[in-house]
Amino acid sequence: MNLKEIQQLIEIVNISSLDEVIIKDGQSEITLRRNNSKVSAVLPTAPVIAQQPVQAPQPAVPQAVQEQPAPAAAEPAASDLIEIHSPIVGTFYRSPSPDSLPFVNEGDKVKAGDVLCIIEAMKLMNEIESEVSGTIVEVLVENGQPVEYNQALFRVKP
Secondary structure (H helix, E strand, O other): OOHHHHHHHHHHHHHOOOOEEEEEEOOEEEEEEEEOOEEEEEOOOOHHHHHHHHHOHHHHHHHHHHOOOOOOOHHHHHHOOEEEEOOOOEEEEOOOOOOOOOOOOOOOEEOOOOEEEEEEEOOEEEEEEOOOOEEEEEEOOOOOOEEOOOOEEEEEEO
């Protein structure tokens, strides 16, 4: 299954009255559970990795924002930017192969649906597409680095 299919399944469970759905596709298994009217995806990962995304990324991002209140002019500009987050845990790649050019660089204009990067998860290469049109202002992750669920990958000026 690719990322779009998983997102479609989450939307279906969100609008349905189902509380849990388990989907098996070959060796892959996806469990979607509804908690307090929200749907969460549980992908088959190591137990340590499955627990870290819930705790680590969410507190880390607000603290980083709170530590930089000094430049008053930079804060409004930062609020104009849209962050593109990782929908899964995996390894971040800027290009389709080691000898290829990156999908996007800082300053590049993108439109919704353009491929920004690849995240490898469980030996599957998942293309991450832009959900907004705009200009890439900042690439927040280095090539080959591990990323967590909901970690900011790019900042885009719409």
